[in-house]
Amino acid sequence: xxxxxxxxxxxxxxxxxxxxxxxxxVLVGAATAAVVTSLGSVADSERDRMRRLAFRSLLLVxxxxxxxxxxxxxxxxxxxxGDTDDDPTWIGxxxxxxxxxxxxxxxxxxxxxIASWKSKTRLGKAAGVITALALIGWIIxxxxxxxxPD
Amino acid sequence: xxxxxxxxxxHLLSAFALIGALVIFWIMIVALWNTDSTxxxxxxxxxxxxxxxxxxxxxxxxxxFGIWLAISLDAFQVWDGWVIAAIVxxxxxxxxxxxxxxxxxxxxxxxxxxxEAGTPTSPLxxxxxxxxxxxxxxxxxxxxxxLVLIDMIWKPGA
Numbered sequence: 001x002x003x004x005x006x007x008x009x010x011x012x013x014x015x016x017x018x019x020x021x022x023x024x025x026v027l028v029g030a031a032t033a034a035v036v037t038s039l040g041s042v043a044d045s046e047r048d049r050m051r052r053l054a055f056r057s058l059l060l061v062x063x064x065x066x067x068x069x070x071x072x073x074x075x076x077x078x079x080x081x082g083d084t085d086d087d088p089t090w091i092g093x094x095x096x097x098x099x100x101x102x103x104x105x106x107x108x109x110x111x112x113x114i115a116s117w118k119s120k121t122r123l124g125k126a127a128g129v130i131t132a133l134a135l136i137g138w139i140i141x142x143x144x145x146x147x148x149p150d
Numbered sequence: 151x152x153x154x155x156x157x158x159x160x161h162l163l164s165a166f167a168l169i170g171a172l173v174i175f176w177i178m179i180v181a182l183w184n185t186d187s188t189x190x191x192x193x194x195x196x197x198x199x200x201x202x203x204x205x206x207x208x209x210x211x212x213x214x215f216g217i218w219l220a221i222s223l224d225a226f227q228v229w230d231g232w233v234i235a236a237i238v239x240x241x242x243x244x245x246x247x248x249x250x251x252x253x254x255x256x257x258x259x260x261x262x263x264x265x266e267a268g269t270p271t272s273p274l275x276x277x278x279x280x281x282x283x284x285x286x287x288x289x290x291x292x293x294x295x296x297l298v299l300i301d302m303i304w305k306p307g308a
Contacts, residue, residue: 011304018299018300021299022169025165025173025299029169029170033178036197036200037197041196042196043193046193049193053177142159143162147155147159148155149151
């Protein structure tokens with residue numbers, strides 16, 4: 001079924017889909033970088049730098065990528081489903097993980113920012129854990145977008 | 151959910167791992183731009199290892215599940231022009247990316263050894279973490295993989 005849809009996808013859907021997918025891919029990369037720099041073991045002298053890098057990854061790469069992903073998603077949704085009320089399950093999964101992920105991303109950004117500014121180790125780790133939770137949700141969303149469960 | 155749905159999901163997850171890893175390496179490259187500090191480079195080796203695992207899994211996953219899908223689905227064939235273009239682009243991008251990884255990997259290993267020995271700077275690190283050959287290989291590989299993504303979405307000729 002998905003293959004049929006992919007084969008018959010109108011050309012006008014391609015660009016919104018590209019925007020959505022590329023934004024999501026960059027978001028996953030930025031979030032993974034933030035998780036590893038926040039939670040990975042590192043020499044004491046480099047801890048501040050790692051916290052700063054995690055924060056900047058989320059702020060300068062993750063947040064813009066999230067916005068691009070979300071804009072692409074809405075654009076694609078408006079073309080594919082229009083005003084339909086009865087959304088398939090995979091769309092529901094996409095919305096839940098996107099909205100919950102936005103909240104977690106915002107919390108992670110704030111905690112990472114404070115951790116970077118005030119040199120707080122535990123807060124930096126907390127930001128890493130929160131980002132990891134968001135990342136898990138987004139990976140589930142990627143699976144749902146591909147497998148399209150009923 | 152059919153087997154094809156699962157293969158498509160795994161193909162997509164692999165593509166996310168691949169492009170996600172490229173983003174991780176971009177973040178590292180920007181963070182270490184023009185540095186000659188061995189400790190700074192060594193501190194990002196964990197990030198680099200995660201990126202390397204993701205790029206390996208992503209590269210293999212995209213090609214294996216992609217070809218499997220092209221064989222399994224009636225709508226597409228492996229000899230379709232856009233599928234062949236994707237395979238060729240993937241192969242070139244993978245090789246170019248491997249060369250980038252070789253350059254950065256060598257500098258990273260040296261940085262690790264020197265940082266452990268207490269040597270704070272290295273000419274090889276300074277040379278690599280700027281507009282080096284490794285950098286241009288990474289940039290080219292990124293562009294090529296984005297072209298693969300464009301090919302996958304637009305499916306020219308399909």
